[in-house]
Amino acid sequence: MATMDFFARKQAELGVALNAIQKQAVKHTEGALLLLASPGSGKTTTIIMRIGYLVEVKGVHPSRIKAVTFSRASAQDMKDRFSRFFPDHPEGSVNFSTIHSFAFEVMRDHLRRSRIAFQIIEGEVEQQEEEELPLHKKLILRDIYRKLRGDNLTEDQMEELTTYISYNKNKLVPVHKWEETPCDVPEAAAVMKEYEAFKRSFGDKLLVDYDDMLVIANDALSGGGELLWRYQNRYDYVLTDESQDTSLVQHAIIEKLAARHGCLCVVADDDQSIYTWRAAEPQYLLDFKRVYPEAAILKMEQNYRSSRNIVEIANEFIKRNEHRYDKNMFTRNPGHRPIAIKQLGDYKQQAKYLADQIEGTELLSETALLYRNNASSITLMNEFDRRGIPFYMKDGDNRFFTHWVLEDVLGFMRMAYTDKRADLLEKIHTKMLGYITKVQMAALAAIDNGESVFDNLIAHVPLQDYQTKQLQDAKEMFQRMRDMEPRAAIRLIRYNLGYERALDRICKRLGFRKENLTGMLNTLEDIADGLPSLEDFANRLKYLEAVMKASKRNKHANAVTFSTLHSAKGLEFERVYMLDLIEGIIPSAEDVKKEDDEVSPLMEEAVRLFYVGMTRAKKQLALISYGKRNGEEVKESQFVTAVRHLQSPHQKEAGSAGKPEAAWNARSGGKPQPRAKPAVLLAGRRQASGGVTVTEGRPGEEAELANPRALKTLEGLKAGDRLVHRSLGTGVYIAANQETVEIRFELGVRKLSVAACLGAGMLTRE
Template sequence: MTEFFKRKKIELGIDLNDVQKKAVVQTEGPLLLLACPGSGKTTTMIMRIGYLIEEKKVNPNRIKAITFSRASAQDMAERFKRFFPDSTPVGFSTIHSLAFKIARTYLEKTGTTYELIEGQARQKINKSFLLKGIYKEVHKDDCTDDELSSLSTFISSIKNKMLLPEKWESLKGPVDKAGLIAKKYEQYKSQQVGHLLLDFDDMLTIAEEALRLDEDLCDQFRMKYDYLLTDESQDTSFVQHRIVEHLASRHGNVCVVADDDQSIYTWRGAEPDYLLNFKSVYPDAQVLMMERNYRSSKEIVETTAKFIKRNKNRYPKDMYTENASVAPITIKQLDDPKRQLEYVTYELLGETNLNEVAILFRNNSSSTRYVSELHRRGIPFYMKDADDKFFTHWIVEDILNFMRLSFNTERKDVFSKIIMKMNLFVSNNMLREFNSANTTGNVFDAFAQTIELRTNQVQKLTEYKTIYESIPDQRPAQVIRIIRNELGYEAGLRSRAEKFGFRIDHLLGILDTLEEIASQVRTMVEFATRLKELEEAVQNAKYNPAENAVTLSTLHSAKGLEFRRVFMIDLQNGIIPSEDDESDVRLLEEARRLFYVGMTRAKQNLELLSYRNDEGKTKEDSKFLNEIRGLLLKPTKVANDSEKIPTSKLGVPINMSGIGDVAGLPVGTNIRHRVFGIGKIISIQDDKITIQFDKMEKVLDLETILKYRILERIV
């Protein structure tokens, strides 16, 4: 055993710590390996496999390593080849790939034919097509891309959780009657006797069913492997865990590598609680914790380790590092999103090695304005998850159609696409009647003359006709403002959001981004051309990125990556955590884990950015950002009941009812100051707090404010 580690240190320069060595040699029986960020888990896993082969003389074909993604499987296979070039390759694969082999064997055995409706270049029928048709059948209306995406995720989640179909209709879904649509979708896929339509999740559910019900088939696959290893198991769903359980039931030699603090995919069916209850499934399991972080600076590791401990539903880990201090974590509150964008852009202009820098955000919609500015300035960027859906979003198409009509107000086809978006309360029957009528001339006049309308509707149409006469003389950004406000689009959008459960802040954010892009061009034709350029730039940034490019990524997609410098942007309440997160303790803990994942991507420089205003509305910093502020302040001692009540240097007793934690001072809070009276918190920047009192604004020392509890909240 010792010789193995000595040999690898000489051959590869790898010197494992004591816990990593234990993880390598603990090969028999179940093992849960909890690996903190930057703790060298991939190296440890590869060394464990090499140890099995070189020291325990295990046939490489008898080892199965299961990863979360195809990229991870490829990365591990390449690393194994570098570490152990003389060894026979080991089977590295995704759980879906393994499940498909099992499912295919089962279906062939039962004489069932199948057709894949996901992941194929050429498909007669696909999942999206089916769901759109069923949605229209149920709702008598077309579904949007957002609804389709959320519906697909919902169906995937309930299947991964192995929820019984008879319970689906009672579940709360992202769209009305989501459970009914899910049932109809499954019924349609199996309506042909002896033939199935299969999506990715069916591979998992059928594989689990096969292993559970067909003992001979289960033995066939159980006997293939003597050792199983699963990576990123905090993101593994219940059905995936069950497949592994079946395969490990003969020998119990399963190593589950995970970090419950990085579980961020429960919305997709991941089961982090499975890890917490690991010993109920594997009573003899050993649990090891890899707590040393090799990636990040002392400041980043110590702060993030304290931050994640605010979650309760987790293993008690103490992440630490022996790395040196590099630079303090930077927290900046900018005036508005535009100033935030300008700050990041100018910082990037000063960077030489852009490939060591990342901009991380929660929602992909945040990336578009950065794409536009980086592209305009010639700063190369790489899109970890290209948001080309932005450019095909129905709101983008609506805005372009509003503009198209201004070039020719006799175009009945374009008018028909936007008339119901003008907050005129026009019905589908009215629109069908208009389209079937033989009309010519200005569409606003023709509609009013053809359809029986209320007086206020006729008045609005007349106003809209006049507005359209002025549009060709306006710049694109002004045209979008006219569409939003004077043509009733934003009001109609709010009504649609309320009716269908859309997130209005997300939809308005798309409009804001379009307006920002439009402000950079002079004509509507240039605006349409600019959108096409940016769509192509996003595609190039994903598939043909420049060698030295800054990375743009969602927090979810950044997991597993690392950068010298990280900007986390848009750190506002309502975004992270979202309103939904705030309503559920479990969701709030997952949002905190997501924030933690973002921070732990940084090796040396971490910048946490927010803004105080957006479109004239005051914005509150993320509660997580305020928690970090509190952790970065020097700890202060609070008296307990048996100690003397502390006083300030002036001898004034500390108000124990006052606020002693920065988390209790979100921007916008109304407070009372001992001396200046009632005020409102305007901003918190580094060690200063700005408060507006009646007719004066005061900038005060934050540490003093908290230490002596000078402020009280006004309810």
């Protein structure tokens, strides 16, 4: 079958038309090839067409092709596309897999041949016996750390420690150099040595985590012999995708697999390498010609995803980095709105501003909010939930709701309801005024007379002179706290009961970053805002934890995507907002440190991370910063400043933060619209502006035009009436006032803005 017949036939069958570079990549089947694929350049389509070309034109049996990618989702995507593009060849015939699944296969073969039993101790692990804890990586590490340090690992420390262990293994760092790998967890190298020894302490089996699979597989293939020969002779062509995310040990495995025939196609983009903290090796790509001197290097530079405005600025922005291949991303897509740059006065305004922008948008699934740190998602979740805007949290984790700072705050609040329990005081006594010692707490615990712990301390326990007055003040403040609104109670805990000063001491002793802990407290204040009681606050936290878990079900629903910049790679959206764009977050303080008067590799990675965020947007991109955070002045990210300078004078004017009426508005489909007057639709009242009804949902559009059956007023509704919310589904009406309407949905009770619901035509009777 002629080459042109292949391309012409697939274009006729699928509508897939490849450009000249893509066709060249498809046809370059022999020898080594590095295919550098810019964002939105049709990488996956090219890969699948290349595999199909090998099968249908070169006559290669599908089972002789090995395609390796970084994640299960990418592997599944390639399988699905191959099945659609080439239905005559079953998807199982080409071996698509992740590097970990291939390593597991090699490891299993090697250990079976060596008659060594093994047990996986990561992921979902079954409990062996009722009386014993399961052998799980995190449980083992917690136990080792407790024995070595006499203390418990926090969730943040656990993440830091597991990343440290993974880094050392993926970088193939020898044992004697583990201590040189930076880690904020005390005695991390000693913990890792104990962990490795423990896994080998079972005479009848070897305990194996995910990183061990890679190391064992690489060692097994390094030994040569029949095992290496068998795997090398199983495949004639090897292809790796997302290779900028591949670690040193993973590259080593692939090199050994392809060494016999040398037909290796590496698909990557050095400009999107953002996982060096996870041991990714972007330098491997820059050194590709050293490993494969005869290799061809092709650059797929045409972007099919984004508007010209975004592509041109992103292409210039990434050139800040020196250690990269010289590429020039371009597009033939037309221009759209310029990149909008918005600077708010304070961080506290960010979530509300974004909800204002997005509320009423029809196609929420084409909107993404991207941030560097997962902590940013909690405030967003709280605000969007209150507004009734559905969202999908791509990589939310539960650490916020189990963090010791949150537990401390709740511990203080529990003391407000009863000050007669020494066990409650014991959990917080080191973090409040009074400076109660362990000896004093032990003496208090022995007193069981049903009286106030503070009275018992003063009356029955030897104290320093200064302690009596402080403990009397503490007792009085806990009594007042019971009737306080939660936000005021949190501020009392922070500034009057001494919690902020305690955090200072903890940070100095353990090396925690105070700004992270302060940010948590500020987030708790945001959650508490407007709640009437401490009980409501505790219930709100439980509710939000459930909301976070439930948001996973919105993956394929009409919902806004919340995602870290790292997890957004590979995704695309019509509208993208990048948040928290200030110095200290992106780039962070660690990013900007220089090494021998040269730009830090971390700084180059921060540039790549920002670039990845920009190139997720198809048509509309907004960069959000602010002037104050946690009560302190902050600076706009230098990356935002760079984008502002890169935009043409015309673009600067249209995208300027200082002219909101000119910036694109997500609710108006990206078209510049005049802002609604302050007297917009409230609780059913409408005000005409130039003969057209102005609503909070869409400026210039009547609610009844958007939805003829939409409620125009809440008058006449009775408790128990069933309503349908356009985004949240069916619910039961509870009550309403001039500002909010309370409805019970399947997920729980929501308090929604009356103005937003009526103005955007969001509610109808069932």
